[in-house]
Amino acid sequence: MADDELRKEQETEEEEKWPTFDWKEGIFSPQQNGEDEADATKVIKQDAPQPEPEQPHREPKKKKKHMSVQATILSALVYLLGVLLISYGIATVGWTLANDVLALNKEELTATITIVSGESVDEIAEDLQEAGLIEYPLLFKLFAAFTGKAEDGKIVSGTYELTTDMDYSALLTSIGPQSPVRSVVTVTIPEGYTLEEIFTLLEESGVCSAEDLMEAAETEDFDYDFLENISATGAARLEGYLFPDTYEFYMQASATSVINKLLSNFETRFDEEMQAQMEELDRTMEEVMIVASIIEKETDGQDQKDIASVIYNRLSEDNTETNGYLQMDSTIQYLLDERKETLTAEDLAIDSPYNTYLYPGLPVGCICCPGLDAIKAALNPNETDYYYFYLGNDGTTYFFSDYTSFMQFREEQLAEAESDGEEEDTTSAEEDDAA
Numbered sequence: 001m002a003d004d005e006l007r008k009e010q011e012t013e014e015e016e017k018w019p020t021f022d023w024k025e026g027i028f029s030p031q032q033n034g035e036d037e038a039d040a041t042k043v044i045k046q047d048a049p050q051p052e053p054e055q056p057h058r059e060p061k062k063k064k065k066h067m068s069v070q071a072t073i074l075s076a077l078v079y080l081l082g083v084l085l086i087s088y089g090i091a092t093v094g095w096t097l098a099n100d101v102l103a104l105n106k107e108e109l110t111a112t113i114t115i116v117s118g119e120s121v122d123e124i125a126e127d128l129q130e131a132g133l134i135e136y137p138l139l140f141k142l143f144a145a146f147t148g149k150a151e152d153g154k155i156v157s158g159t160y161e162l163t164t165d166m167d168y169s170a171l172l173t174s175i176g177p178q179s180p181v182r183s184v185v186t187v188t189i190p191e192g193y194t195l196e197e198i199f200t201l202l203e204e205s206g207v208c209s210a211e212d213l214m215e216a217a218e219t220e221d222f223d224y225d226f227l228e229n230i231s232a233t234g235a236a237r238l239e240g241y242l243f244p245d246t247y248e249f250y251m252q253a254s255a256t257s258v259i260n261k262l263l264s265n266f267e268t269r270f271d272e273e274m275q276a277q278m279e280e281l282d283r284t285m286e287e288v289m290i291v292a293s294i295i296e297k298e299t300d301g302q303d304q305k306d307i308a309s310v311i312y313n314r315l316s317e318d319n320t321e322t323n324g325y326l327q328m329d330s331t332i333q334y335l336l337d338e339r340k341e342t343l344t345a346e347d348l349a350i351d352s353p354y355n356t357y358l359y360p361g362l363p364v365g366c367i368c369c370p371g372l373d374a375i376k377a378a379l380n381p382n383e384t385d386y387y388y389f390y391l392g393n394d395g396t397t398y399f400f401s402d403y404t405s406f407m408q409f410r411e412e413q414l415a416e417a418e419s420d421g422e423e424e425d426t427t428s429a430e431e432d433d434a435a
Helices: 002-017 034-047 062-102 121-130 137-147 168-174 195-204 210-219 234-238 255-269 272-281 285-298 304-315 329-333 372-379 403-434
Strands: 020-022 027-029 110-115 158-163 184-188 246-250 388-391 397-400
Touching: 062 137, 062 168, 110 121, 121 137, 137 168, 158 168, 195 210, 195 234, 210 234, 210 255, 246 255, 272 285, 272 372, 285 304, 285 329, 285 372, 304 372, 304 388, 304 397, 388 403, 397 403
Parallel strands: none
Antiparallel strands: 020 027, 110 158, 184 246, 388 397
């Protein structure tokens, strides 16, 4: 009995030692008091699963948010400033270039520009810049290429008066074939000038270089009927057909255009009436022009038709006086570098188809470019029996039908000239002695 009671007490004590679970609090609560209860509770709490501690909610710092807005505004301002600066730079450059292209806000300036044949657009642009007419050669070149105004034939050699009032387009138009400001020079080509003398005169007048003219005369194909079947070759084929007259030429013009102008004038001047006279005379144009060139060189114009009659008489098949030889000193002079007052035996022996002392008939080509009067004389010779003529000491040309009369007069004139020369020498010596 006693044992049963003791066992019950021990079981009761054991039960009291175990904690109970509090469902409201979600923890085990000890049943005993004192240190045992505290220890038990501590043990139970440590063993029980603990909830995660809640993290405190942190608000963003207002200061940091304020600094972020400032940075954004500053970045936007810097970006805007950069855009403005770039835009300003582009606008400034664009306006500067536009000023040059459109000739805005330029100081007044007039410059003379000479464009030579074969000059490139690059060289022309540099010339314009050096003259102060443009500032940007590369831009000018690009403009010329873009507008097509630099194509072949649209820039013509010449001398031009240009101003800073002209924009790029006006400048290009002004140096083109329809230029309203191209410099013009008036040149008078005297009758009887040779081809070389004409080319030298044109060069001295600023029209074109003699070298370019000679090259064009030798190589260019000039499309004129009267040049067909010409016996002379090279530049000499044009001798006689560069009509002497007063012309207006563009300065620094192309050689081909200059020569064409002279040839075209000849074609106009040798009209239908002259053509009819030539056919009536039964001569070709080449023969008429060769005769006219000799007439031009043999006389000053007072007796051209009589000189023409001498030439045709000597060319006649019935000629027994000279047997077809013209024997004209002017044809020998044409072969010399410089004209001589008296020809030598060596001069008369020069082997050339122009030497009418060596070869009968007409020379191979004209010996100068005759004027209209000489051409008319060649077409309308006087009817005479003259075979000889001689320029007297008094400046008059005397004509003869036979060789004997001619030689007699010649000897008289030479003796007279020699006598006059001795008198002049004596007078000069007396003056020297008196001095």
